[in-house]
Amino acid sequence: MTKPIRWGVLGASNFALRKMVPAIHLAHRHQFVALGTRSPAKAASFAGLAPGLRVHGDYDALLADPDVDAVYIPLPHTLHIEWAIKALRAGKHVLVEKPVAMHADEIAPLIAARDETGLICAEAYMIVHHPQWQRVRDLLADGAVGTLRHVEGVFTYNNADDPGNIRNSAATGGGALPDIGVYSYGSTRWVTGMEPEEITHVEIDWEDGCDVLARVSARFPAFTAHFVNSMRLLPEQFVVFHGDTGLIRMTCPFNAGTFDIARIEVHGPKAARVERWAEPNQYVLQVDAFGAAVRGEQAFPWSLEDARGTQAMIDAVYAKAGGRPAG
Incomplete structure (x- = not known):
């Protein structure tokens, strides 16, 4: 062995x-x-x-x-x-x-x-190791939503009562986008195989040089996307892939087994089904x-190249916002 x-x-x-x-x-x-x-x-x-x-x-x-x-x-x-x-x-x-x-x-x-x-x-x-994301990737490739036209993603939590947390410090690379925006952006890139063509709109709330609430819209080659990431909102997470003939909703896309059970809804013109994963530990x-x-x-x-693509998108969001302010 x-x-x-x-x-x-x-x-x-x-x-x-x-x-x-x-x-x-x-x-x-x-x-x-x-x-x-x-x-x-x-x-x-x-x-x-x-x-x-x-x-x-x-x-x-x-x-x-x-x-x-x-x-x-x-x-x-x-x-x-x-x-x-x-x-x-x-x-x-x-x-x-x-x-x-x-x-x-x-x-x-x-x-x-x-x-x-x-x-x-x-x-x-x-997250890419979890079968729910592998399943969604396959469903999109197989045309389960028809032509994908829009992605809507939310990932939020609230750590306002923990000022000593490194995520609340600009000096240690804090902010909502470095911490959880990577999941909203990277997962969309991974399951669709597409890179953003343009960051079309950005609104960011800042605290001491950290982005604590980011509302971001982007245009990909075949679809638009809107993401909300925050360290100052009630915990929530979901992703919706909306096409012309179908829709996939992920109700626990990122913290499977912690926030909730991993679950996807697959909607078609006349019927819908639900798939769940209770057991897999994505860290294992x-x-x-x-x-x-x-x-x-x-x-x-x-790969590191995949990570670089997500970071490039985060960089483009900060550039659209006029850069990160001094902490």
Whole structure:
């Protein structure tokens, strides 16, 4: 049997503790073996998930650990490129949290490092691994809505009562678009295979240099789109793909199993049906897919080039808004 892939995590983030480390534990032929953090208290929480966990007091020490094969990077957004390149140079495969970078042109050096080392490096974009998104992609390709004419997407939550959250800090790459706009924009690009031709309208509410409510309209080659992303609204998420003969509504597109059960409605001229997925954990599926890519069994379905395309769309939205204000 092939040896398990041994994972190290750079930074003791709460998200890594709640989602990714348990996913590594549940995935097939993977082990969480090392953590890089200067906080003994945070390390203790992780140690409970992995007896014998090696805790390194700095990130460079973890990258020098010969018993780590792959590194997961949940650091603040502004640190992703730097540490992903360092991890590749240290001979580690890399799964880096979204967004990979704060600007699309920053991703080119990481792509170059990936290609030079021959290692796997990808963005942790978990939704493309979930069968509901694969199903919607197939349905659209098969003409389930006829000609797609419009996409409507909403993804919101409210963290106004958590001012210390890195998502509320411009210095650490905060904002609704870097945090959740990546899902609205990237998912639309992925299932349709199309890139936006123009950002036609943007309205953004700012707080201390962070976009906390973004209303964005765009024109794609074959359809229009409108997205609402916010860190100041009641939690909600849905995506609608509206065609001339049909409609697909996703009622829990992004946080499947947490916000609600994964569910799609497929409407036609005379009938509708509902499909549900209760079981799949998209984080476990992501780790399994990463392992398959590392072992050369299959390609990873979301590349750094895919991530760069989404970041380019976010960049275009900020440009249409006149740029990000100073925090």
